Amino acid sequence: MDVLSDAIAAMRTGRPHASLTRRDSPCRMRFLGQGGVGFHSVVEGSARLVPADGGIAPVALGPGDVVFITHRGAYELVGERDGEPPAAAMICGAYFLDESRPHPLLTELPDFVHLAAGDVDGGPLRAVLGLLRAELDEPQPGSDSIVTSYLDTLLLLILRTWWLRVRGGTGDLTGWAAALADPAVAAALRAVHSDPAHPWTVGELGALSSLSRAPFARRFTASVGMPPLGYLTWWRMTLAAGWLRDPDEAPLRSVAERAGYASEFAFAKAFKREFGLAPGRYRKLRAAG
Incomplete structure (x- = not known):
């Protein structure tokens, strides 16, 4: 699951926040669509999560349930029946993400991930x-x-709980759920994430699971959505962009080396091809923003 941790770390910006909300009288809680993701955990009572756009059916939430929201539109928490309060008590948390370059692992998530109390009880998430x-x-x-540490942990536990539930289902896995469950693909992903600066080859990555070059490349591309070396470049550039956003980060030469490039010139060329900006310009614009 290190790939999941890396995907979250690469997208996270700012500090997450949370609140314990109590409602003792009938009301509706409305949340406006915005960047980032969040969750609600029903401590007491019950509620319905109702998307404002009506794209999916309302999600019924009972005591102990957790719902993780990636939906960008507005939604409401309302009483299970008209006139009831949304919940006696609810923990609400929010995370800010850099959505200019989202990791595909997160973009494949459904708008609302509902974890019933039975999925949560007796485990670390609870x-x-x-x-x-x-x-x-x-x-x-x-x-x-x-609180910040707990929220960081909760985000990973929510996603891990969902992933384990998907993996244990009866249907065929697709996309990143399939990638993480496939020993050959997962081994290659872990290798790339653990040492992105290494000059990986397709044959070398395939050999980690005793697969020859062509079968491994087909398997990797089918689940991840891009060829092995394409993902390596994408991940290197994603990491480099994060390092450049950090005002205390090392000079460009060091960023280039950490991203696996022997020269600053080669790194700058690859970075500009990916982002349309030279890395120095990208750093200045991000610092100004």
């Missing part, structure tokens, strides 16, 4: 939700950093 609730309920010295 335990971390309990710890988060305690910090939000009674903040103590250090709570700001502790």
Whole structure:
């Protein structure tokens, strides 16, 4: 699952935030569409999540349920029946992501990932939700950093729980769910993510799972959506863009080396082909923004 961790880390910007919301009287909670992703965990009561665009059916949420939202449109949390409060208590969390270059693993997620209480109970996700609730309920010295750590952990646990559920289903896996479940493809992805600067070849990546070049390349491309070396370049550029956004990051020469390029010139050429901007210009614009 290191690939999942890397995908999240590459997209994350800013600090996540969370709140413990209580509603004691009938009302509707409306959330406007915006960048990033978030979740709601029903602590007590029940609610329906209703997308404003009507694109999918409302999602019924009961006590202990968690819903993860990637939907970019507005939605509401309303009572299970008209006139009921959305929930007696609910933990709401939000994460900010750089959506200019989203990892395909996240773009394949459905708009709403509903994890019923039975999917969550007895596991680490429920335990971390309990710890988060305690910090939000009674903040103590250090709570700001502790809450941030819990939210980072929760994001990965929610996605891992969903992925394990998909992998354990009866249907055929497709896309990144298939990639992470395929030992040959997963081994290559882990290798690329663990050492992006290495001059990987298709044959070398295939050999990690004892596959010859052509069968491995077909298998990788079918699930990931791009050839092995295409993904290597995409991942290198994604990492480089993140390093360039960091005002305290190393000079361009060091960024080029970390991205697997022997010279700053070669890196700049590849970066401009990918982003339409020279890396130095990209860094200045991001710093100004």
